[in-house]
Amino acid sequence: MIAGYAIAIVILLMMSAFFSGSETALTAASRARMHALERDGDKRARTVNQLIANRENFIGAILLGNNVVNILASVLATTMFTSLFGQGGLALVLATAVMTVLVLIFSEVMPKTYAITRPDSVALVVAGPISVVVKTASWIIKLIQMIVNGVLRLVGVGAAASPLSxxxxxxxxxxxxxxxxxxxxxxxxxxxxxxxxKDLTVEDVMIHRKNIYMLDADLEPRQLIMKALSSPHTRLPLYRGEKEEIIGILHAKDLLRAALPLGGDVSKLDLDSILRKPWFVPETTPVQEQLNQFLARGQHFALVIDEYGELQGLITLEDILEEIVGAIHDEHDVQIQGVRPQPDGSVNVDGWVPIRDLNRATGWDLPDEEAVTVAGLVIHEAQTIPEPGQSFVFHGYRFNVLRRQRNQVTGVNVSKAAPVAEVD
Missing domain, CATH: 1.10.1200 (Non-ribosomal Peptide Synthetase Peptidyl Carrier Protein; Chain A)
Known part of the structure; x- marks a missing residue:
């Protein structure tokens, strides 16, 4: 009789361990990996995904099964110890102590530790049996959920918070x-x-108009060709009169195709016939949308204008890709970053350098919500156009103004500010 009780208790503890490990594995299983396995035809992964999709049901079924077997094991243990030591407090104390240790070690800690170290493989193994338990106990789970939701409403607990996107x-x-x-x-x-x-606009990543390499369409053809060939860029905006008056985009390949047949007599070059129509985009265009437009139109170059139609800069497909992969340089690029680290750990930065580029280069976390460039950030925080030699501390960094040209801050030394206690 005692041996029968002991065997039954061992079996129930093993069932409890199965439920505990299953809960941990299914909760911690990688949804991305399960999705990939299901896409490859793994039926077990599909079962795991079905369980995870309705997490409340499988957790309810596991908790139901776990509590049933634990309570039953405790009852059998109490009966066994009572038959051994008779009615009284000793049997209850021994049953409680022994079952607490056994359940804690063999039915909780050990299976959950094993499952958390290899959740995906364990989830694939237990998904089938747990799915059967969920289907078998579905009506009980629904009843329990109704009671739980009703009690929560009575105590004034609102709906669950929205899950993470x-x-x-x-x-x-x-x-x-x-x-x-x-x-x-x-x-x-x-x-x-x-x-x-998706959080950036064209204004955040464009090349400012002051840094655009443009050519005057009224230059002599030979001079125009030489300037175009000496440029590191293949696409060059051409203006006539004012630099704001862009009349077209000159592509280096189009220029060579038109110039070579002339046999050196470039005075006959028909510039207007090879110019490409400029593409203007608003500075408020989201970068993600601009990337989609580049891909859809098969173009890599656009001019950026503000709400008044004034030229603000240009943006290329490369500018957008650099926001993902970092700076892209080829053998024709002029690698002037505008960020120059100093021996003391500070950085000399040109005012036009975007804050995002400075953060990438240094690993800092300067905010770029209110300003795009380093100079813009200094002016925004200082609420004035500072003079060379002035120093400011904000966002945990010290900004020493090095140079100013008219109303533009052209050079800043940036370093991490000393803690407040040290400053005092």
Whole structure:
């Protein structure tokens, strides 16, 4: 009789361990990997995904099964110890102590530890049996859920908070793995950069009009050709009169195709016939939308205008890609970053440098919500156009103004500010 009780208790503890491990594995299983396995035809992964899709049902079924077997095991243990030691407090104390230790070690800690170390493989194994339990106990689970929801409403507990969006979940996973060292800095910036595109506008990533390499359409043809060939760019805006009056875009390949047949007599070059029509886009266009337009139109170059139609800058497909992969340089690029690290750990920055580029280069976290460039950030925070030699501390960084040209801050030295205690 005692042996029968002991065997039954062992079986019930094993069932409890199965339920506990199953809960941990199914909760911690990677949805991305399960989705990939299901796409490859794995039926077990499909069952896992079905369970995860209705998490409340499978957790309810597991908790129901776990509590039933644990309570039954405790009853059998009490009966067994009573038959051994008779009625009284000793039997109850021994039954409680022994079952607490057995359940805690063999039915909770051990199976959950095993499951959390290999959640995907364990989830694939237990998905079938748990699916049967969920279907069998579905009516009981629904009744329990009705009671739980009713009690929660009575005590004034509102609806559950909205779950994280897919983007927030992905971003959180990337940040977590980066903090743990599983993702290096470069890959972290690339992955986060792809997610950040939807939060940027063309104004945030464009080349400012002051840094656009333009050509005067009224130049002599030979001079125009020489300037075009000496430029590191293949697409050049041409203006006539004022620089705001862009009449077309000159492509280096179009220029060569037109110039070669002339046999050196470039005075006959018909410039207007090879100019491409400029494409103007508003500065408020989301970068993600602009990327889609580049891909749809098969173009890599657009001029940026403000609400009044004034030229503000230009944007290329490369500018957008650099927001994801970082700076792209080829053998013709002039690699002037405008960011020059100093021996003391500070950085000399040209005023036109975008804050995002400075953050990428240094690993800092300067805000770019209110200003696009470093000079813009200094002016925004200082609420004035500072003079050379002035110093400001904000957002945990010290900004020493180095140069100013008219109303423009053209050079700043930036460093991490000393803690407040040290300053005092």
């Amino acid at each position: 897919a983007e927030e979940e992905i971003r959180g996973a990337i940040d977590l793995h980066a903090a743990e060292g599983a993702v290096d800095k470069e890959n972290h910036l690339r992955l986060v950069g792809a997610l950040d595109l």
